[in-house]
Amino acid sequence: AEMKDDQNDDSSTDQVVADQRQPTLRKLAAVVINQCSISITTREANITPEIASRAIASKPFQQWIQNMECKSSAAAMEVYSIEIQNIDFFGMKVGFIKMLVDCSVDGTRIPGICFLRGAGVAVLISLRILDGNDEDMYSILVEQPRLPVGKIIRELPAGMMDDNGNFSGVAAMELKEECGIEVKEENLIDLTELAYKEQQAHVINAKEGGDFLFNGLYPSPGGCDEFLRLMYYEHAVKRADLAELEGKLSGLREHGELIQLRVVKFNDIWKCCNDAKALCALQLLSELKRSGKIPIVCRPKTQEAEPVIPLNNGNFIPQLAFGTYKIAIEECETVIENAIKAGYRHFDCASIYGNEAAVGKALQKCGVSRDKLYICSKVWNDAQRKGRKAVRASLLRTLDDLMCEYLDLYLVHWPVPACHIDTYKELEQLHNEGFIRSIGLSNYSQEDYNELISAGISVQPVVNQIEVSPLMYRPETIRFFHKKSLAIGASKSLHRGGDSLDTDIIKGLAMKYGKTKAQIMLRWAFQKQLILLAKTSKFNRMVENRDILTFSLQDEDIALLDSITTADDIKSRAELELVRKVS
Structure with missing residues (x-):
């Protein structure tokens, strides 16, 4: 009996110890x-029903429930109970929730530990030097102690989302807080949205108004719900300003952020940073550029020299181009020499202009190496009608005439009906053989472009060159091609020149800004993020036409210039283009 009592006492003691280790669940x-x-439920005494209700109402918990109800991915998951083990607050806001979920899939229990923290955002920065000849791109990483890994880590500027779901706004705020860089939200590119927007737009649950299959990138879905939106920001800075960022102490010290900025070469990020966010962002950026999904963003490379526009294949194109249309053969050498002196490096040619051999000789004598020049040409309609062999022969003849081994850009001059698709496919082959760095279009309408894409192509066009100026402004066409990630080349950016510029609006703005009428026209196109094609045989006007980087047109003046073109003007131009396609 004594032994039995002792056993009961031992059992009772064990139970007390067990109860102390494992408090009772409370609903x-x-x-x-x-x-x-x-x-x-919970076993934690400090988690009250009031605190639990705040956790349940929080964005991370509600997002988790929404994901569990997403029929595409969670239909087989059956939840029986949820035990909240811990809740961390950031001030009054719910930060982290740790919980144990009893759940099975097709009758088999699955690991139930869940750590909820919600969405985050990170920014990949690309900086180009404004002054000097440095062609390298640079980036800013943040270096800070990370207790969970016991190391100081270099990583992308990043932060947790707030409850309003504005990813770009939070990204802009993090750049300001961590790097001291002020950014407009519209200048941030959401890499994740561009990569997965087709999934994001896929409505799964029509009953609830639709929830999305894709939220962002999941860095550790085995235990944590966190998903990331990766942003990209491209900008130009002076070398001295970039140097000031290196080693700068930053972050919100009152929140325990001990951040030091590090300036690294963009192409070296993968070598000096083992942050998964950075590596994912680099991969997404590379693939989006390759597939032509990165939208056109105009970033001046220099204030004094050559502004450039990034193309959807990762190449850059000088924004100020010199047109060679109607330059007399006997004048070519002098005109090209003066254009080079004025600062032009982008030359726009075409086989139909009849002067490519003279232009080629002039460029050979100009004293600028081929890798510093950007040379564009176009295949004419007669070659298109004769078939792919004639298209190839036309390009090879252009290369001989221009004395080049390759062209930076080669355009289909006009979308000749029943011919332009075969022409483009031959240009794809020539591109693959290394004769063409980028393929482009010229005088394509939205319908022509859609016809080309529907035919199936393997190399994305990078530009569409069309007539654009304040006197022939086609905003719908420009918006269409910009959304397709094609740059717009503005042929006739000075319209017809001469008296055609004598409108009251253009003359009034020239007086207001103390500039020539041509400079007002070109600055308008520059601020529209267009590639400007201008031509003159006079050196002083070449200089004037490039001297448009030192002033800006106010928004209301841009609007005035936008208003010059009428619906009848656009209709007449469209009718003319229909005729030109078959000429």
Whole structure:
């Protein structure tokens, strides 16, 4: 009996110890998941029903429930109970929630530990030097101690989302707080949205108004719900300003952020940074450029020399181009020499102009190496009608005439009906053989472009050159091609020149800004992020036409210039282009 009593005492003691180790579950609330009521419990004395209700109402928890109800991915997951083990607050805001979920898939229990922290955002920065001849791109990384890994880590500027779901706004705020860089939200490119927007737009649950299959990138989905939106920001800075950022102490010290900025070469990020966010962003950027999904963003490379526009294949094109149309053969050498002196490096040619051999000789004598020049040409309609062999022969003849081994850009001059698709496919082959760095279009309408894409192409066009100026402004066409990630080349950016510029609006703005009428026209196109094609045989006007980087037109003046073109003007131009295609 004594032994039995001792055993009972031991059992009782063990039970007390067990009870101390494993407090009793208390029910806090219930939630509905897939039309089933699920109990929420806890063993923690400091988690009250009020605190639990705040956690349940938080963005991370509600997002988790939404994901569980997403029929595409969670239909087989059956939840029985949820035990909240810990809740961390950032001030009054719910920060982290740790919970143990009893859940099975097709009757088999699966690991139930969940760490909820919600969405985050990170920014990949690309900086180009404004002054000097440095062609390298640079980036800014933040270096800070990370206790969970016991190391100081270099990583992308990043932060957790707030409850309003504005990813770009949070990204801009993090850049300001961590790097001291002020950014407009519209200048940030959401790499994740561009990469996965087709999935994001896929409506899964029509009953609830639609939830999305894709939220962002999941760095550790085995234990944590966190998903990331990766942003890209491209800008130009002076070398001295970039140097000041290196080693700068930053971050919100009152929140324990001990951040030091590090300036690294963009192409070296993968070597000096083992942050998964950075490596994912680099890969997405590379693939989006390759597939032509990165939208056109105009970033001046220099204030004094050559502004450039990035193309959807990762190349850059000088924004100020010199047109060679109607330059007399006997004048070519002098005109090209003066254009080079004025600062031009981008030359726009075409086989139909009849002067490519003279232009080629002039460029050979200009004293600028081929790798510093950007040479564009176009295949004419007669070659298109004769077939792919004639298209190839036309390009090879252009290369001989221009004395080049390759062209930076080669355009289909006009979308000749029943011919332009075969022409483009031959240009793809020539591109693959290394004769063409980039393929472009000229005088394509939206319908022509859609016809080309529907035919199936393997190399994305990078530009569409069309007539654009304040006297022939076609905003719908420009917006269409910019959304397709094609740059717009503005042929006739000075319209017809001479008296055609004598409108009251253009003359009035020239007086207001103390500039020539041509400079007002060109600055308008520059601010529209267009590639400007201008031509003159006079050196002083070449200099004037490039001297448009030192002033800006006000928004209301841009609007005035926008208003010059009428609907009848656009209609007449469209009718003329229909005729030109078959000429």
